[in-house]
Amino acid sequence: MSYTGRELIYGALYMNSCRTANIERFIDHLTEYQDLDETVLPREFEEFAQRLASIVDVDKLIATDTDAQRRLIATDLRLLASEGFSERNLPESVEHGLTSSEKTVRDRFEQLGLHPVASKLNIVERFPEPFDKFDWAAFAPDREDEQEFGIPQGIYFKRSRLRPLYSQALYAHEVIHTITGQVDPHVYVGGLEEGIAEVIGTCYGGLAMMPPKVLKNMLVYGRHGVERPKIWSLYRDHTRQAMLLYCEFGLTGLSTLVTRGREAIHAAAATVLDGSYKKLDLPRGKFDSDTLSILEFACLGFIPSYAYSPIDCLLALHVRSGMTVTEVSHAASIDPSIAKERISSIASESALFVLNGSKVGYSNVERLLSAENQASVSILRYVPGKS
Ligand SMILES: [Zn+2]
Structure with a gap:
């Protein structure tokens, strides 16, 4: 069993809905009080989080935002402490959890008639050039990147950004890019494809590995965070577009679109904007209630503005x-x-x-x-x- 304090806190965050609207800053503030890179035994997490909460908390009349923040961070930590990790239910490490997702995700996508090509999973210290400049946690270079930059195709994860649960859902998201990347790798990825990867990958694929509740928390922290990079709000917006297509065509329609590739997805994105998407020539089917419930919550039900x-x-x-x-x-x-x-x-x-x-x-x-x-x-x- 090998987990750092940081990894266990991230794991507990995804299992709970905290009041922090920016999880990276939440973690950054904790590092002012505690070295989070030290190993923490999962069975000692409760004590670790409670102790950290009492260090962070303030014991005086609050008159500044800094002190109010300490109180709120401590309250969130106490909620996380109640998580009580059981070592029986945890993989050996985050990396083990991630590698064990490969088969689960593949089997799950086969149910939709999607057949991802074998993509080597690489966990690296830094991404190969020229992608080393991007602040991504994972990416999936395709045939075009292999020819252009000499980067072997596959799915790459940055070791320092591995997190329990999140990395597994992200893996399912990345696999969708490997499928479109086989069809027309010369077309630039992005836009609606990110939303479709969220629906089929993160949500439907993620459900094979974790409960809906965890995925809902993940989407709130990751897509409704405040003062986080704009790219994550864009992912949320494209997920909303993909949800429209999901409600009309189901997973069958979205999967068919994925197998048609990036050009077809960009064309579908235009029909979402002009309102003619219902006329797309896509089959309808496989309306999954758990996937829909996550989308309803993350795209419509949750109120981000308070x-x-x-x-x-x-x-x-x-x-x-x-x-x-x-x-x-x-x-x-x-x-x-x-x-x-x-x-x-x-x-x-x-x-x-x-x-x-x-x-x-x-x-x-x-x-x-x-x-x-x-x-x-x-x-x-x-x-x-x-x-
Ligand atoms: Zn993506």
């Missing part, structure tokens, strides 16, 4: 109908002298509650928190600052 600065998030979490501003600030352990202005600004920006003088009048915060609880999803989120 994301605030740490101090605003902490205050909003403690707002209740009938409370005075001073009572809210006490409940949140925030200095009352800064709370008044912040609470009134949250009220006007979010319409989550109404401030009547110094008192909270109507409030939907209670309903939102109850809905969060029912769905085990964090909607009120905080955006950690850069470290």
Whole structure:
């Protein structure tokens, strides 16, 4: 069993819906307090995360975003600590988990009539030139890249970016690119193909390896993160487009499109925009309810915009109908002298509650928190600052 603290925290994040709206910054802040590259035994993770939470947390009246952020990060860590990893259910290492996905993913795609060519899985320290400049976790060079740059075809993962669960779902996503890459590798990948790789690869393929809940969390962190590189919002937008095609044609239609290659996918993308996609000459079938449920949540159901600065998030979490501003600030352990202005600004920006003088009048915060609880999803989120 070989896991670093960082790997186990990422694994626990994917199994839980935390309030952080930027997981990389969340991890970066933790490294200010703890070396996350040290080995942690899975059975000791709970103790490790609890200890780290008590180091990160603050023990004073909160008056700054930095301190509010420490409180919220500590609260997230305590949620992660409750995960209680069982060594029986974990692969030997992240790398083992990833290599064990190869056959599972292949078998899963065969059910759709997709026959991925054998693609060597390479776990490397750095990507071959000229792709070493990109900040990707994985990529799948095709025949064109082999001819142009001398990079053997296959699927490449950067070792430093391996994460439990995530890398396995990403592998399924990359396999879709290897199929289109066989048809017309000279056509530049991207756009709608990324969305289709998310639907068939990450979602349908991922379901063969992990529960829907994990994939939903993965998509929220990865596609609804705040102040993360724009490319991930683009992946989300193209997933929405692919969902339209999925709802009309099912996995059968999307798989057929994949086997037709990149030119056909780019042409289909134009029909999604002009609204004529229903007339595409694609077969319909294989509507998978679990895949649909993930897409509905990630593309439509989740509300990404309740994301605030740490101090605003902490205050909003403690707002209740009938409370005075001073009572809210006490409940949140925030200095009352800064709370008044912040609470009134949250009220006007979010319409989550109404401030009547110094008192909270109507409030939907209670309903939102109850809905969060029912769905085990964090909607009120905080955006950690850069470290
Ligand atoms: Zn991709």
